[in-house]
Amino acid sequence: MAKKGKFDYILLETTGLADPGAVASMFWVDAELGSDIYLDGIVTVIDAKYGLQQLSEEKAEGLTNEAARQIAVADLTIINKTDLVTEEELTQTRDAVRSINGLVKILETQRSRVDLSQVLDLHSFDSKEGVNLTEKLQLVKSTRPHLDKSILTATFEVTGDLPEDALNVFIQDLLWEKMYKNKEGQPMTVIRLKGIVSLAGKEHQVMLQGVHELYDLNETPQLWEENPRINRLVFIGRNLDKDILREQFISAVVQGAAEN
Numbered sequence: 001m002a003k004k005g006k007f008d009y010i011l012l013e014t015t016g017l018a019d020p021g022a023v024a025s026m027f028w029v030d031a032e033l034g035s036d037i038y039l040d041g042i043v044t045v046i047d048a049k050y051g052l053q054q055l056s057e058e059k060a061e062g063l064t065n066e067a068a069r070q071i072a073v074a075d076l077t078i079i080n081k082t083d084l085v086t087e088e089e090l091t092q093t094r095d096a097v098r099s100i101n102g103l104v105k106i107l108e109t110q111r112s113r114v115d116l117s118q119v120l121d122l123h124s125f126d127s128k129e130g131v132n133l134t135e136k137l138q139l140v141k142s143t144r145p146h147l148d149k150s151i152l153t154a155t156f157e158v159t160g161d162l163p164e165d166a167l168n169v170f171i172q173d174l175l176w177e178k179m180y181k182n183k184e185g186q187p188m189t190v191i192r193l194k195g196i197v198s199l200a201g202k203e204h205q206v207m208l209q210g211v212h213e214l215y216d217l218n219e220t221p222q223l224w225e226e227n228p229r230i231n232r233l234v235f236i237g238r239n240l241d242k243d244i245l246r247e248q249f250i251s252a253v254v255q256g257a258a259e260n
């Protein structure tokens, strides 16, 4: 690593039971540090034959199914061994993946054969993704719990400018303090967070990224064209209630609390 330019790309394979979020956060460094290494994206491979079974395994109270967690944190999922299942089984697996992570790209393969361009240079964490992300976020829908009953995707749009300080406090209360609770009184736990937000006084769109308790706000090259500006946020995690989250966001962060 000391020798600059020696590696084109590093693929790190974790053990089957790892929480990739923890490993990924180690490589998620500030772009301004000019590090030779940056985090490109998180890929989760799902076994088409056994994936559903793994996702259905009940865990002890308070524990999250690790397969569901690995899907929640992923930017790309590859459903492999599609030759071993029927079209119907494949659809069930695809639906289960989508119900957990409404943002993730899904590839389907045999013998894990993929075009490398679909797996490398994902730019999932940098502001180069800014333009695409806006389009992607517009398409994401909130999901209903499926197999692992607790992990799902919650998304909302809210118009208005956000004071940066208030946004930081909201995110920290959510990610660090676990202050927001669902109707059952369980704390909302965010595994992955993405958004495009309008910070007060900024001409450019700002990208919000989060993995577990780490998050980052980065100005993208993209100027705001929409008027009024629309903040789009996607949260993937446990015990999320979209309506409560949206209400809390509006009252804590949105200037003048202009609702959509």
Ligand SMILES: Nc1nc2c(ncn2[C@@H]2O[C@H](COP(=O)(O)OP(=O)(O)OP(=O)(O)O)[C@@H](O)[C@H]2O)c(=O)[nH]1
Binding pocket: 016, 080, 081, 082, 083, 084, 109, 110, 111, 112
């Ligand atoms: N039929 C079929 N077999 C496959 C496919 N991909 C891999 N295999 C076979 O499945 C067997 C186990 O491979 P994998 O599940 O990839 O093994 P692994 O990644 O080491 O398993 P982990 O312990 O989960 O890391 C090997 O014999 C592979 O040749 C596929 O698409 N179709």
